[in-house]
Amino acid sequence: MAMISxxxxxxxxxxxxxxxxxxxxxxxxxxxxxxxxxxxxIEEDYRHLKEKVQVWDVACERxxxxxxxxxxxxxxxLTPRDxxxxxxxxxxYVPIVDETGGMLNDPVAVKLAEDRWWISIxxxxxxxxxxxxxxxxxxxxLVDEPDVSPLAVQGPHAEDLMAAVFGDGVRAVRFFRxxxxxxxxxxxxxxxxGYSKQGGFxxxxxxxxxxMPLWNALMESGKPWDVRAGCPNLIERIEGGLLSYGNxxxxxxxxxxxxxxxFCNTQTAIGCVGRDALLxxxxxxxxxxxxxxxxxxxxxxxxxxxWPVMAGDRHVGNVSSAAWSPDHGTNVAIGMVRMTHWEAxxxxxxxxxxxxxxxxVREGFWA
Amino acid sequence: MAMISxxxxxxxxxxxxxxxxxxxxxxxxxxxxxxxxxxxxIEEDYRHLKEKVQVWDVACERxxxxxxxxxxxxxxxLTPRDxxxxxxxxxxYVPIVDETGGMLNDPVAVKLAEDRWWISIxxxxxxxxxxxxxxxxxxxxLVDEPDVSPLAVQGPHAEDLMAAVFGDGVRAVRFFRxxxxxxxxxxxxxxxxGYSKQGGFxxxxxxxxxxMPLWNALMESGKPWDVRAGCPNLIERIEGGLLSYGNxxxxxxxxxxxxxxxFCNTQTAIGCVGRDALLxxxxxxxxxxxxxxxxxxxxxxxxxxxWPVMAGDRHVGNVSSAAWSPDHGTNVAIGMVRMTHWEAxxxxxxxxxxxxxxxxVREGFWA
Numbered sequence: 001m002a003m004i005s006x007x008x009x010x011x012x013x014x015x016x017x018x019x020x021x022x023x024x025x026x027x028x029x030x031x032x033x034x035x036x037x038x039x040x041x042i043e044e045d046y047r048h049l050k051e052k053v054q055v056w057d058v059a060c061e062r063x064x065x066x067x068x069x070x071x072x073x074x075x076x077x078l079t080p081r082d083x084x085x086x087x088x089x090x091x092x093y094v095p096i097v098d099e100t101g102g103m104l105n106d107p108v109a110v111k112l113a114e115d116r117w118w119i120s121i122x123x124x125x126x127x128x129x130x131x132x133x134x135x136x137x138x139x140x141x142l143v144d145e146p147d148v149s150p151l152a153v154q155g156p157h158a159e160d161l162m163a164a165v166f167g168d169g170v171r172a173v174r175f176f177r178x179x180x181x182x183x184x185x186x187x188x189x190x191x192x193x194g195y196s197k198q199g200g201f202x203x204x205x206x207x208x209x210x211x212m213p214l215w216n217a218l219m220e221s222g223k224p225w226d227v228r229a230g231c232p233n234l235i236e237r238i239e240g241g242l243l244s245y246g247n248x249x250x251x252x253x254x255x256x257x258x259x260x261x262x263f264c265n266t267q268t269a270i271g272c273v274g275r276d277a278l279l280x281x282x283x284x285x286x287x288x289x290x291x292x293x294x295x296x297x298x299x300x301x302x303x304x305x306x307w308p309v310m311a312g313d314r315h316v317g318n319v320s321s322a323a324w325s326p327d328h329g330t331n332v333a334i335g336m337v338r339m340t341h342w343e344a345x346x347x348x349x350x351x352x353x354x355x356x357x358x359x360x361v362r363e364g365f366w367a
Numbered sequence: 368m369a370m371i372s373x374x375x376x377x378x379x380x381x382x383x384x385x386x387x388x389x390x391x392x393x394x395x396x397x398x399x400x401x402x403x404x405x406x407x408x409i410e411e412d413y414r415h416l417k418e419k420v421q422v423w424d425v426a427c428e429r430x431x432x433x434x435x436x437x438x439x440x441x442x443x444x445l446t447p448r449d450x451x452x453x454x455x456x457x458x459x460y461v462p463i464v465d466e467t468g469g470m471l472n473d474p475v476a477v478k479l480a481e482d483r484w485w486i487s488i489x490x491x492x493x494x495x496x497x498x499x500x501x502x503x504x505x506x507x508x509l510v511d512e513p514d515v516s517p518l519a520v521q522g523p524h525a526e527d528l529m530a531a532v533f534g535d536g537v538r539a540v541r542f543f544r545x546x547x548x549x550x551x552x553x554x555x556x557x558x559x560x561g562y563s564k565q566g567g568f569x570x571x572x573x574x575x576x577x578x579m580p581l582w583n584a585l586m587e588s589g590k591p592w593d594v595r596a597g598c599p600n601l602i603e604r605i606e607g608g609l610l611s612y613g614n615x616x617x618x619x620x621x622x623x624x625x626x627x628x629x630f631c632n633t634q635t636a637i638g639c640v641g642r643d644a645l646l647x648x649x650x651x652x653x654x655x656x657x658x659x660x661x662x663x664x665x666x667x668x669x670x671x672x673x674w675p676v677m678a679g680d681r682h683v684g685n686v687s688s689a690a691w692s693p694d695h696g697t698n699v700a701i702g703m704v705r706m707t708h709w710e711a712x713x714x715x716x717x718x719x720x721x722x723x724x725x726x727x728v729r730e731g732f733w734a
Contacts, residue, residue: 004371005393005404006671008687009490009613026372029396032490032613037372099502104495123376123399125492128471129499135466135640136503246376246399273502304373320375 013059014211022229030060036231053157054230059149064119068141082265091176095255101277102251122245154200157225164221197240197367241365256286292362295331299324307352380426381578389596397427403598420524421597426516431486435508449632462622468644469618489612524592525567531588564607564734608732623653659729662698666691674719
């Protein structure tokens with residue numbers, strides 16, 4: 001693969017200096033920002049993530065901030081998830097859809113107050129959609145991208161490391177809740193969340209200037225647990241069934257196809273964009289859906305385009321992410337498969353570079 | 368610099384196989400798609416572009432297609448440029464702004480028919496803004512990203528090469544006009560345009576399947592002129608004053624600050640978003656503006672963040688793009704400078720990595 005060419009357009013983050021000092025070997029670009037993809041190797045990073053603790057530069061999870069009297073109304077317009085019971089201090093994973101029910105993003109909404117929200121976004125310029133809606137409906141709300149850069153602490157020792165830096169209070173933060181904690185006199189939103197199944201936290205770092213001091217403090221305090229710089233890990237996220245917007249789903253897909261139906265309350269999410277389009281699919285279910293697939297044979301190559309999933313001559317789905325899992329001794333994959341062939345145990349064939357592979361649909365993901 | 372990690376999310380293009388066979392060495396990501404940045408070296412590519420002819424994979428210039436009775440009204444809502452005199456067959460460079468007059472994109476609008484347009488976009492998900500506006504105003508227009516991938520042919524021999532593949536009719540296409548020409552029985556929109564000052568064309572390739580046949584035909588027919596795979600060139604575009612959205616301008620900037628006031632007719636562009644915000648700046652002019660700057664000393668490093676431009680202790684601007692120009696024997700740069708210091712000949716200092724550099728404001732760009 002080729003090198004990535006630096007430019008201002010591929011924004012550096014408040015933690016980039018730390019990431020580079022730690023010897024980052026690969027990057028991707030996410031929300032016009034650099035996102036590390038590998039330090040030692042994908043498999044070394046995976047092993048370390050599952051056993052120790054890592055600090056991740058996920059500043060590319062940019063925030064769309066909503067402020068003002070119409071913020072709550074706007075937030076409900078954006079998602080088919082019913083937000084009426086949501087309290088300040090909670091985080092919700094919210095599918096965001098367009099008027100046809102097609103996925104535009106799958107962010108985490110952070111309710112700071114009744115009239116103030118952050119939407120911690122996946123890789124699309126959701127800000128532009130939100131601004132367009134606000135303009136069209138003349139809503140009384142400010143929409144902007146604040147100087148907030150998430151830093152994740154993930155792995156079995158994440159809580160110990162966080163407690164060492166922020167105090168034991170962080171241990172009481174429940175899953176998908178947040179509290180406000182201080183670092184060097186600065187308030188920071190700290191949520192128990194993150195893009196791994198190993199447990200951990202995300203720190204919403206306000207103000208780029210405090211980024212490297214926090215990074216360095218975590219690295220210093222984490223020595224007893226062999227802390228390292230890390231990043232979302234391809235193998236671990238596939239094992240855990242953590243979807244990636246742009247990889248496993250696009251605007252072509254409904255939340256129901258993505259297995260996100262449980263985050264939709266289309267009947268009661270009054271006023272949400274795409275409600276009309278989703279009511280029927282919410283009732284009857286989708287005709288294709290995200291599945292875990294186990295692919296036979298040696299290590300698969302990287303999945304850079306959809307790999308057709310075949311049942312004989314019938315094209316019944318596609319694989320969108322795949323990797324070799326050392327822990328499971330097989331190739332783990334995420335694909336979307338038609339209803340006729342999505343039963344667990346169904347034997348299929350995946351047309352992947354280098355030749356066809358046998359594959360079997362699993363009941364669920366690995367973790 | 369690190370490697371770029373492949374994934375489906377960083378979309379390959381219909382020409383990626385050709386690009387890789389030609390030995391691409393660097394990529395950037397643009398509209399969630401791979402864009403080559405270097406083949407031999409930035410300076411070798413520059414020399415060849417200025418003397419020969421190159422074929423560029425600019426599929427990342429994605430199209431936002433508008434179709435339907437409200438397409439024209441919508442297009443005028445999107446830009447402060449007055450489109451009333453624009454005819455089918457014309458291309459207009461159009462600043463797109465939000466309600467505050469901040470730049471959201473600087474695309475080329477292609478008027479295919481009164482009720483059908485393509486917007487050939489720079490690096491932001493303009494589709495989401497357009498869809499938000501359409502939804503909010505309930506406009507009668509379909510908005511989508513079609514399977515259209517621009518391929519550019521640039522350089523002094525571009526016309527000869529294009530004539531060899533599409534026939535002599537392409538020679539009659541005027542600047543920023545397009546005609547429809549056939550390749551292997553398929554209609555293609557061919558415009559005289561492109562992101563260089565060396566002359567050339569952009570082919571709007573409809574249907575990914577015809578991508579590599581066209582690429583190969585251009586490479587084969589171009590042998591007499593020493594055709595090569597190329598890409599937008601950093602040095603050449605700075606010399607020519609071709610701005611890059613995300614590098615030289617962002618949502619923080621008005622079109623007037625970007626020197627794009629001549630593409631705005633704010634008074635007469637009735638109904639355009641941002642008109643209220645831009646009327647005053649259109650009349651009085653901006654307080655800072657894009658300038659060409661010549662920077663002294665040896666070859667500058669790559670510009671990955673804004674470099675402050677100083678007049679003594681006063682911060683009077685920023686450099687956003689810079690490169691060593693072999694032809695001019697100096698460092699060429701694009702920056703934004705405050706009115707108090709933008710006169711040609713003004714001596715300034717640029718705080719760039721490795722130490723301060725003297726800089727002088729130029730009357731205009733180099734080409």
